[in-house]
Amino acid sequence: MSAREFNFDGLVGPSHNYAGLSFGNVASFSNVKSASNPKLAALQGLAKMRALAQRGFGQALLPPQDRPNFRLLRSVGFTGTDAEVLSRAAKEAPVLLACAYSASPMWTANAATVSPSADTADGRTHFTPANLNNKLHRAHEHTQSARALRAIFKDEKHFAVHDALPGTPAFGDEGAANHTRLCSTHGDSAVELFVYGRSEFDVAVPAPQKYPARQTLEASQAVARLHGLSAGRTVYIQQNPDVIDQGVFHNDVIAVGNANVLFYHEQAFADTANSLEQLRQAMDGVGAKLNAIRVDTAQVSVADAVASYLFNSQLLSKDNGKMALVIPHECQENAAVAAYLQGLVASGDAVDELIHFDLRQSMRNGGGPACLRLRVALTEAEVAAMHQGVVMTETLYHTLVAWVEKHYRDRLEPADLADPALAIEVHTALEELSRILGLPGLYDL
Ligand code: SUG
Numbered sequence: 001m002s003a004r005e006f007n008f009d010g011l012v013g014p015s016h017n018y019a020g021l022s023f024g025n026v027a028s029f030s031n032v033k034s035a036s037n038p039k040l041a042a043l044q045g046l047a048k049m050r051a052l053a054q055r056g057f058g059q060a061l062l063p064p065q066d067r068p069n070f071r072l073l074r075s076v077g078f079t080g081t082d083a084e085v086l087s088r089a090a091k092e093a094p095v096l097l098a099c100a101y102s103a104s105p106m107w108t109a110n111a112a113t114v115s116p117s118a119d120t121a122d123g124r125t126h127f128t129p130a131n132l133n134n135k136l137h138r139a140h141e142h143t144q145s146a147r148a149l150r151a152i153f154k155d156e157k158h159f160a161v162h163d164a165l166p167g168t169p170a171f172g173d174e175g176a177a178n179h180t181r182l183c184s185t186h187g188d189s190a191v192e193l194f195v196y197g198r199s200e201f202d203v204a205v206p207a208p209q210k211y212p213a214r215q216t217l218e219a220s221q222a223v224a225r226l227h228g229l230s231a232g233r234t235v236y237i238q239q240n241p242d243v244i245d246q247g248v249f250h251n252d253v254i255a256v257g258n259a260n261v262l263f264y265h266e267q268a269f270a271d272t273a274n275s276l277e278q279l280r281q282a283m284d285g286v287g288a289k290l291n292a293i294r295v296d297t298a299q300v301s302v303a304d305a306v307a308s309y310l311f312n313s314q315l316l317s318k319d320n321g322k323m324a325l326v327i328p329h330e331c332q333e334n335a336a337v338a339a340y341l342q343g344l345v346a347s348g349d350a351v352d353e354l355i356h357f358d359l360r361q362s363m364r365n366g367g368g369p370a371c372l373r374l375r376v377a378l379t380e381a382e383v384a385a386m387h388q389g390v391v392m393t394e395t396l397y398h399t400l401v402a403w404v405e406k407h408y409r410d411r412l413e414p415a416d417l418a419d420p421a422l423a424i425e426v427h428t429a430l431e432e433l434s435r436i437l438g439l440p441g442l443y444d445l
Contacts, residue, residue: 134212
């Protein structure tokens with residue numbers, strides 16, 4: 001069956017801010033409490049979506065989530081009217097207010113893990129929203145993620161949207177950021193590769209010492225079971241705990257795969273030789289030949305990979321049989337990475353083009369091109385069955401730019417989160433957005 005890959009980018013929400021909430025994510029910690037520009041952030045994301053749609057790549061979006069999350073604030077004891085809840089949280093626990101206001105759902109690589117119909121036992125596309133339970137500000141995203149996915153992928157003949165895994169450390173799940181499909185073309189049965197940071201129950205698996213490993217082996221295995229993946233076509237690889245301690249908080253900060261290509265850093269995995277051998281064998285079973293493109297430390301250090309987000313790129317299959325690498329501007333500004341990329345494109349290997357974007361607003365919170373998108377490979381019938389209002393077109397792009405210009409602030413500082421007007425602005429913007437996208441009731445929580 002032939003299929004087309006759609007990238008569902010997260011539309012940046014109006015409360016995008018820098019709150020330093022992600023311990024282990026170097027950018028989030030370095031930019032804590034600086035002023036953000038939500039308008040620019042949303043426009044930068046939309047520019048990427050538009051440019052890729054114009055190039056003919058499948059492009060859609062996932063809507064931002066309702067903020068502030070009053071349910072979260074009320075659940076931890078802030079009572080009264082909405083205005084009272086905000087003012088008490090701002091006074092007594094500003095960090096909790098920041099958690100309730102986080103625009104982190106923009107990084108849709110963490111929204112869910114997706115297994116296309118070619119891979120699953122029942123021939124449906126399966127989604128498991130990620131519980132993101134490692135971080136307070138993200139642990140409540142899955143409720144609205146599930147709601148949005150169920151609204152977009154409503155047709156149960158084609159799609160199954162599961163509930164998130166139990167929200168407990170044993171099942172720490174960060175979604176597609178630690179998951180890649182490897183195959184010949186998107187419509188083929190693929191090997192699904194899950195990369196985990198630690199195991200809850202297998203004490204022999206070494207864990208990082210300094211920063212948390214967010215994804216567990218047990219969570220990856222549970223997702224594979226829920227999706228009905230076959231054991232022979234599922235591979236689990238352990239991330240190198242040392243690189244987690246250097247700021248690689250998701251595998252997509254150090255590796256990216258597409259079709260039969262795995263583009264990865266020498267230090268990405270705990271046991272590279274064995275892991276890649278397993279992958280090769282599994283891929284043989286689906287008639288695909290692994291093309292492993294390894295970047296050595298001597299070419300790009302882990303620190304440069306983390307600073308530039310070289311691996312947090314999108315690898316997109318093109319009609320000429322080659323791939324484009326979608327990278328952030330930071331890659332061009334890092335001398336080692338820029339030199340490496342020049343050589344990569346000149347090498348005649350799979351990547352023959354670089355497409356770069358200014359995504360600085362998101363990058364400053366640790367989110368590059370790959371974080372901003374959730375990949376869903378869909379057959380023609382599935383494309384027809386999904387909600388069409390989220391597919392990126394020139395018309396939708398212009399409508400959303402006007403909507404952003406009308407509703408978004410161009411400066412947000414931590415203290416602004418206490419402003420009750422902000423909550424009303426965000427709500428008004430999102431109500432209008434649900435009409436634009438043809439998803440009425442999306443925010444009636
Ligand atoms: O979970 N940053 C996100 C970045 C997610 C990037 N996603 C992928 N690599 N796929 C995170 O750490 C920062 C929020 C703040 O500090 O305000 C934040 O949540």
